[in-house]
Amino acid sequence: MSATEAIDLDFEKGNFHYDTEYDFDAGTGLSEATIDYISGVKGEESWVRDFRMKALQTFLDKPMPLHWATRDLSNIHFDKIRYYLSKGQTPSRNWDEVPDDVKQTFERLGIPEQERKFLAGVEAQFDSEAAYSRMKDDLSKEGVIFVGSTEGLREHPEIFRKWFGKVIPTADNKFSALNSAVFSGGSFIYVPPGVKVKQPLQAYFRINAENFGQFERTLIIADEGAEVTYMEGCTAPKFETSTLHSAVVELVALRGAKIQYITVQNWSNNVFNLVTKRARAEEEAEVKWIDCNIGSRLTMKYPGVILKGRKARGEVLSIALAGDGQHQDTGAKMIHAADETTSNIIAKSISVGTGRSSYRGIVNVPRNLKGCKNNTECDALLINTNSRTDTYPAITVRGDGNSVQHEASVSKVSAEQIFYMRQRGLSEAQAMSLSVNGFVNDLVRQFPMEYSVELKRLIEMEMEDSVG
Amino acid sequence: MTKLLDKQLDSSQPHRRELWQQFKKLPDPISKDQAWRFASTRKYRVGDLTSTENLSKGKLCELSTRSTILDAFSGQAVLAGNQIVGSLILDDETAALGVTLNSLGENPVIESSETLGGDKFQALNGALSKNGIILTVPDHVEVKQPIVIVHWAGSGGSFPQLHVEAGLHARLHLVEIYFSIGDEAGFNVASTRIRARAGSHVSRSVIRNWNVDTTAVHLEHLMVHRDAYLQSTNLNINGGTLRQETVLSVQGQGANADLSSISIAGEGQEFDQRTLQSHEASDSRSDLLFKNALLASGRTIFSGLIKVAPEAQHTDAYQTNRNLLLDPTADANSLPGLEILANDVKCSHGATTGQIDDDQLFYMRSRGINDQLARQLLVFGFFEEVIEKIQLPALESRIREWIETRFQ
Structure with a gap:
């Protein structure tokens, strides 16, 4: 550290x-x-x-x-x-x-x-x-x-x-x-x-x-x-x-x-x-x-990858934090254009206050291709009652032996988690920020060390004003 | 089409004329419009269509016998084009409970509601609908057997309407069946509105089994009130180009709805389903499961949106789309969407597209089941999850038969 x-x-x-x-x-x-x-x-x-x-x-x-x-x-x-x-x-x-x-x-x-x-x-x-x-x-x-x-x-x-x-x-x-x-x-x-x-x-x-x-x-x-x-x-x-x-x-x-x-x-x-x-x-x-x-x-x-050659791989890891008055409209595009290409999209968003985060994505596998795979996961966390989140993916699959899976979920920080941490002496803001950091943790770990530390601190600061 | 129908429209019905003008004014759908994305919008151009003409007595008689799908029912209405076949049937016991099944004759219910892009077709349906059906179930009444509505599409346009009102704590099973009379290319623009009042329990099955030259737009509005339960299953077994718009409006606290569907799309067929699960009250739940099996060059589009209003806290809303590609030339499109404005909710969607699982196939082959049969069994297994939601064994076995004919 x-x-x-x-x-x-x-x-x-x-x-x-x-x-x-x-x-x-x-x-x-x-x-x-x-x-x-x-x-x-x-x-x-x-x-x-x-x-x-x-x-x-x-x-x-x-x-x-x-x-x-x-x-x-x-x-x-x-x-x-x-x-x-x-x-x-x-x-x-x-x-x-x-x-x-x-x-x-x-x-x-x-x-x-x-x-x-x-x-x-x-x-x-x-x-x-x-x-x-x-x-x-x-x-x-x-x-x-x-x-x-x-x-x-x-x-x-x-x-x-x-x-x-x-x-x-x-x-x-x-x-x-x-x-x-x-x-x-x-x-x-x-x-x-x-x-x-x-x-x-x-x-x-x-x-x-x-x-x-x-x-x-x-x-x-x-x-x-x-x-x-x-x-x-x-x-x-x-x-x-x-x-x-x-x-x-x-x-x-x-x-x-x-x-x-x-x-x-x-x-x-x-x-x-x-x-x-x-x-x-x-x-x-x-x-x-x-x-x-x-x-x-x-x-x-919406960062995209055109998978032009056989066995090419594309990946998008995305974190969005929409604070009061902000709109983070982010996502990913994966255009499969060769056999056995693979792609992975993991997007996590947090909406705080009146913030709005949207996921928009395209996954396209055309008809002449074989053995392409895509995995998409979008998770959204809503902090306040007036926060908002949207998900708008578009998935087109044709061809032979291609498979695509998309999953999205929306949740809030569980009251039990917060209660558990408060019981152990953490303030509500600290507990909230810990939960939110936990939510993005598996993605943040993929960032270079210096960035992940900065990111965690930014999230903590955003969270400080969001509760109470 | 337009000139002929301009004359046909009775000047004593200003509402209809107004809708007709509206229909003519609204632009044709284009696929650039998000609400029609991926759709072959050209197939929905109305062109030189006329309303289906009245059929001869002999033909009506024949259709009447072909309409017996279930042996036991509490009520039945059979329509051909825009005409009633025979009379509307309601058994004595059901009629005595105050249930009513009537025709709207020349006066369709004209009420515009939210569409998912099909407002032009809503106007068309309102302008031209004849003999729409209205079914009401009084408060606290349980209809013992299903009420069956059968619609036969001929050549030209049919514009059926169905309005269902289930009173407080009422129970109803509704079956809607859409067939083609013969091989003529039909154009079917239908509207179904169902209101499930507080505490009611409504189960609905829709079977669409047309010829492959049929183009259809079906606009469905399902309204679920406090503590009511609504189950709606769509079985798109055969047809040409179909657009189904389902607007589920969850209006009361504690309301619960299950939407499910099967579509089998083969050569030249396109099944386009658009759904909205709109949660307007707290503590409500909805679950959607739409499954598509795609044969050679079949196309499907699933576009679903879960909308949770700011006041609809404690909503549980789910949406699942599964596409099974049975041929490399098939084309499956998914647009699953979420718009969440409340924070204390559980919402998720999932969409998967894939082939028959090789491991499962291998398992069956190793037990002596030939490749073709094994594939069929796996496909039927894929549908079974939806079919068993219907809970009417007699209807379920008819559905299985119809599905099997698609795989011969």
Whole structure:
């Protein structure tokens, strides 16, 4: 336990911001001029600019998915958002070169400390662009590439262009189109064949400015037999007006590769967090999404795996905690597209106060496949009488020898358990928090140690105000 | 269709005209609509349909004899298309208890209620229904034998209605049977409303055994009051394209409902079942078990939602969907859902899709049962859990016979 003390995050730790002077600002609202500006300051090739322009049109053409999603989406005012803010497009490699106000932000969040402790590489994104990006030297010698999206497309087009926008097409949904139009920042990672990156790579995303929209774009390619773990954390200060975070994350696991992608999202609860995440797993590859949603006003995120090669495996482990006024609309998609592919989804959600958590999922096994298996478990815990939970899975199975099972349950913390603990001298809040931690414990154990400790503390803090 | 029916509709029935306008105004279902997701919505386009025409006396006589499914019953109504066959029967003992079984003639009950996407068809049923059946059981009356409603679908549209009211502490067993007269393509838009008053006990079995060219939409509303028990079993044995919407409204404290179903979908067949278990009162319970067996290129859709209102504390609500794929070309879709707004509840759903268990098959083969028979036995075993809920042995054995003909 002692090793983890240094990075225990305070729940309020992200709630501060500095007045920052931006050198580059695309202004408010979205038009072709915004895209010209972004593309211009980044010095992008014409195909990237064309890609953005096309995406803008798709974004404008697509309606809001209000026929199934929450009405809260109509509270996003696209014309009031600032689409690009930065102090420059080249991240510093040395912590001392990072501008002071940006450095202060990340130091308060404990970023360089964490890097020294256990990370193989780290990238810190401040609003639109990475402020700091560094990877251990031995990894670059092995050919691992870990850069921002701007740099990735500029310096390594031969690697990234092939997969860019291929796992998640621009027109996948309205928000993936928006991201494709105005993306900036995010990580581009390439791990060469057979290279196993032992320590995790990490990115930290920070929104600092009011009314700002963050649209990072991440693409991770694990070549044949490669292995990599990537972790991302997100925070933002609390502003009066809402903020939009709409990322696109694409993972490509080539034959026999393994990718693990861990997210701990703790946006302040005025952030609309609308993220598209999808992976493509080739033969015998394995992709695991570990997704933890604690913050934001509304999160809509359904990490998916397209199981493209024989014996590929996809997994989503998801924890959502919806506090007062929050809506965590999360889930998973498993698209089986080859024989003997397997997938597993375990989702646990906790609704506190007026919080609402929803599970939405797709499992699809088409008719020409054999021997595919899926297991889905969704468990929801309701803490207060006004808490709410929903489950909306969609399962389609055809083909030969395929089997799918889905189970969901809803419960509350049992009165006997609380009584038992109170009898032994625990306060009601402590007892409640212990029960809730017990509920998610089997999932939390699968998180890296540092994250599981942080998560437990966050849950404890949420629980403190929820009883009595 | 529209012109002809515009004329047919009597101007003395403004309600019907209004519903007819509503029907024409409402858009055709599209599968992009969540309520119709996965469905082959094109098959529900009404097109050039006319109401089923009246049948000859000889034909009616023939249907009347074909309608004897159970030897013992307390009452029976037989309909063909939109016409009553013979007369409504209620035995003397039952009639003496005050039970009534009547036809609504030209005046259907027009009451719009919550649908699960089929509002266009609700309007159509209300506009065109004739000779709907209304059954009432007075308070504290127990109907000894089942009441049987048989409906024969001919070519063209039939729009049957059935309204059942079980009084306080009444007991009733209701059997609804839907057949095709011959091989004609029928279009059946039916509505069933059942109200189980406080403390009543209503058991209902619905058998749908049409020809494969039949398209049908059946809208069911089941209302269960305080401490009442309702059991509803749907057996979709044969048909073409079927949509069944079941809205269970658990309105009283301590109410209890069991919904179950079997569907057998083969080539060219699509059985689309949408259910809502809506809990509006505390301490209530509902349990749903829908089982589908899918043969070559058969399609099934199960979309179920459990909704628990904030005041419905101590609700126990369960939902299970089991799909047995008997052929690689079959297509099973499940959309099990939960919307829970109260916290002190026990709710769960489960959906599984799989094949016949190889171990079970091996066990039977090793005891000398041939492969085909072993598979059949396992499939019949899969159905038995639902069939035995009916608790009318005579009807159960008829159902087993009908099911067996699907596997020959």
